[in-house]
Every structure is written in structure tokens, then in C-alpha cells.
Amino acid sequence: MAGKVGKKSFTTGLLTCAGGLCRVSFAAMSPDSGRERLSLAEEAAHRARNIAARLRDAGHEALWAGGAVRDMLLGRPCSDIDIATSARPEEVVALFKRTATVGAHFGVVIVVEEGVPFEVATFRTDGLYLDGRRPEEIRFATAKEDALRRDFTINGMFYDPFEERVIDYVEGKTDLKAGVVRAIGDPAARFSEDKLRLLRCIRFAAMLGFKVESATWKAVKELASEIHAVSAERIREELDRMISSPTRLQALDLLDAAGLLQEVLPEVAALKGCQQPPQFHPEGDVFVHTRLMLSMLADDASPTLCWAVLLHDIGKPPTAKIDEDGRIRFNGHDAVGAQMTEQILRRLRFPNVFIERVVEAVAMHMMFKDVANMRISKLRRFMARPGFEEELELHRVDCLSSHGLLDNHKFLLAKEREFASEPLLPPPLIRGSDLIALGWKPGPMLGKALEAAQNARLEGLVSTREEALAYVKKVFGAPTQTPESSMMSDKEFCVEGMTSPCSPRGIT
Ligand code: ATP
Ligand code: MG
Secondary structure (H helix, E strand, O other), rough: EEEEEEOOOOOOOEEEEEEEEEEHHHOOOOOOOOOOOOOOOOOHHHHHHHHHHHHOOOOOOEEEHHHHHHHHHHHEEOOOOOEEEOOOOHHHHHHHOOEEEEEEHHHHEEEEEEEEEEEEEEEEOOOEOOOOEEEEEEOOOHHHHHHHHOOHHOOOEEEOOOOOOOOOOOHHHHHHHHHHOOOOHHHHHHHHOOOOHHHHHHHHHHHOEEEHHHHHHHHHHHHHHHHHHHHHHHHHHHHHHHHHHOHHHHHHHHHHHOOHHHHHHHHHHHHOOOOOOOOOOOOHHHHHHHHHHHHOOOOOOOOHHHHHHHHHHOOOHHHHOOOOOOOOOOOOOOHHHHHHHHHHHHOOOOOOHHHHHHHHHHHHHHHHHEEEEEHHHHHHHHHHHHOHHHHHHHHHHHHHHHOOOHHHHHHHHHHHHOOOOOOOOOOOOHHHHEEEEEEEOOOHHHHHHHHHHHHHHHHHOOOOOHHHHHHHHHOOOOOOOOOOOOOOOOHOOOOOOOOOOOOOOOOO
């Protein structure tokens, strides 16, 4: 069932496609034969082939390049196929109907084929790098020179989709087979040119489960402290891809071993050696605990959950104290951790919605130990928050990575079943206008009365509009009273039938 890239002979037996990602089978290729056959999702391959054919018909070289070739050879899902060509950007633009020239300065033109964008890049060689990130200038060049300016040998191969042949100037195939990430050329020079490659090296090694070749690794370690030449956004992008991927633990360990963790996430590096009370944390220090938690997350755990797990105990090192009984305490580590999380994620330029979600998860993670004692209205509000499901999972792996007790987790699962028949936060039975019609004056007391009515509803004490109005009357007095005269203490506010202490603020 060997698949062949091409319209007619293509077979789907070796393909799996999901969510726009296409998997090709390594078995479809014989790396040492003259004609190498790759199978690839028909549509992506077909489009990329069309683009290459148009370039070739116009007399230019056109090859698939970089990550797509690596992933195809490995039988991994590959999201996009980049095309490298001898055609100059203006020639590319002239050949295709729909193009965009965002990166034309670096020889890159976006060609839109059947609505899908492809990067078509002119073979180039990079000039001097002065800022540690980008070349001052580029020069158009040959395919071989283009291979040599790429970062790692496994990323430096081309594929000829017509001759079905891998073109390998950098011995990428050997390294791919051996499972090695090796810089092309002199590693120190290549990392000095562009310091982003330091993080890319870790990402590819973690993602593929590869070893970093020794000279390459030595250079990564030597140059780790220079990562700050890279913009916070690009560091964020790389870190986020690592932490959100199934190989997040390998990435964390490699970042640590390379000395990069200390540079980009020093607060996480500080978790190492932060001792915890052994009776609650038999697993070891906070770093060990966090690593264990990361290892328990599902492959497809959301990025916000992954970051929340990574940062949930970030407030422990600065709050660690030993009390009179000799026990280690981390009082307030959740609140301090939430502040630190916000600083870290802002520093890395994460979007606000992302930051809010992760900060809330860190701030709330200790609340889970109290859920069984919460009054029902508070519990329902707690569970109705958009981040609750992720926090529940954080709590689960938090317990499993320490004392192992899942009582609160089980309690919450049972409550989810119990509350499943109606919304956790149903719409209010009464509104301000209902109370104003009864003689209430607008003001803070009116708000308290409405909140009390909603609490009573969430507690199951009232279920109709009439019951809610009667409840407000009973608790706050007749509507003829002025708001001031009906003011009462939190204690007085509790009424018969409530299951636990209550306050007008709802959340105690
Ligand atoms: P992925 O898309 O999974 O990150 P990729 O290898 O396709 O992997 P891209 O960032 O899409 O990575 O880059 C495409 C190719 O461009 C790479 O395979 C590599 O050949 C080259 N490349 C990208 N970034 C650099 C860099 N900073 N230095 C040198 N070459 C690079
Ligand atoms: Mg890519």
C-alpha cells in the first residue's frame, strides 16, 4: 500500500488526517532507495505540488523544504509545506494569481493555492547577524547554500515532489535516523547569529524525543544567558509550544539542564530545592511535585491548564517559613503566586484573557480543600466559573502528585452530577425593578437584597418569584422601611432553613 504523492497513484491507506493535520507513514518511504516515496495528505500535497509545478514549468527549481520534509520522513503530522525555489520574489508574484509579499525582504512570498497559504521562499544565504536574531541582509543563492543557512540538520533537507527524492546537503537523514539534533556548521557560531535557535533546539529535541549532539549541546549551555537578545514574544511562542505539548516534561528538563530555564523562567528554576513538609509531600521538593503534575496531564491538555500547573506553586519559595512546631509553611502562597504568575505571563507578553485564566487558577487552587464546607450558593458560584474544569483537573493532579487523596475531587464530581439538571447559576427570580415596584429605593441595600434572594435560590430555599419576594420581605422587612432602617448585620441576615452561615455578600 505504498502511497505516492500524486493525483492518480495516491492511496489513502497510509494516511491519517485530523483537524487539518496530515500524517504520512514512514513505512511509505525507503530512505536509501533512489526513488523515495512519501505519502502525504492528498490535499496539502496536491496544492504544494501544483505550486512547485508552476514554478518548474517557468524554468525555476522548486522543492519542499525544512520541517515538512523532516516530519514526512518521520511519519509525523505536518501542518504546512514550505516551498523553496530559485525564482526571485518578483518572479513568484508574477506567476501566481493570489500572493502576499509580507516577507519579500527575506525572499518569502505567500502563495494562496485553493484558499490555502503556502510560504514560497527564494533560496538564500544570510548576511551578517548583528542583533543576535536577524541577518542585516540576505543574498539569493543556491539550494545548497539555502540548506546551509538553516538551523539544524534535520530541518535542512529538501524534497523533490516530482522525482520523489530527498535532497540532503547536510546529512539530515543520518541524524534523523539516529535521533539527533545537530546544528548545521559550527554550533556556537550558529547560536550566536540567532539566539532563538537555542530554544528551537530544545523544542525539537523534546518534541521528537531526540538527543542533542554533544558540540551542539555544549554551545547551547555556553550561550544560554544570551537568550535575552530574543524578543519576549518569540520566547513566549517557543515556551508555550513546549509547555503545551505532550512532551512538556522533557522540554522542562532540557530547558533546565541547558541553563535556559534559569534565564527565561527563573521563578520556576527557584522551585528546585524548595523543601515541603514530607507528611503532605512525600514526593519531594516543589520542582519534583510540579514535574510530577505535568507528567500526569493529558497530551491535549489546554495551554492555560499546562501553564497553571507549571506556576501553581510559584509562590512557595518566597513564602516558605518554619513555624514554632518546626513545620514548613507557605502561608499565602496562593495569593503571592497569583501575583507572580501575572508578572511572569505579562513579561512574556501573553494575551490578557490567557493571563486572567491562569492567574485565577493559581489564586484559587487552595480553595479546593474547602469545597466540602462551602455553603451551596458559594459552591455553585465557584463551580460556575469558566476556568473551573481546568482547575478541577489541576486539583486532581495536585493531589495525585502529593498525598494522593482525591476526596474533594470526588465530592466535586458528585456535585457536578447533582447539579447537572439545571444551570449552576440560573437567571435571578427577581430583579431590582420588582423591589422598586414594592417601594424599595435604589441603593446598595437593594443590591444586597437581590443577592440574598439569588443565594436563597442557589441554596434551594426558594424556587419561584413569589417565594423570592417573600424571602426578601422576611429577611429585610417591609418595603415601607427606608433602606437605612432595614440595614442589618451579616449575622442577623441568616435565616431559618439555611444550611450554613450566610452573609449578604453571598461568597463568604
Ligand atoms: P515547526 O513548524 O514544527 O516549528 P519547522 O521546522 O517547520 O518546524 P519553522 O519555524 O516553520 O520550523 O521553519 C521552517 C524551516 O525554516 C525550518 O525547518 C528551518 O529549516 C528554517 N528555520 C526556521 N527558523 C530558523 C532559524 N531561526 N534559523 C535557521 N533556520 C530556521
Ligand atoms: Mg513549519
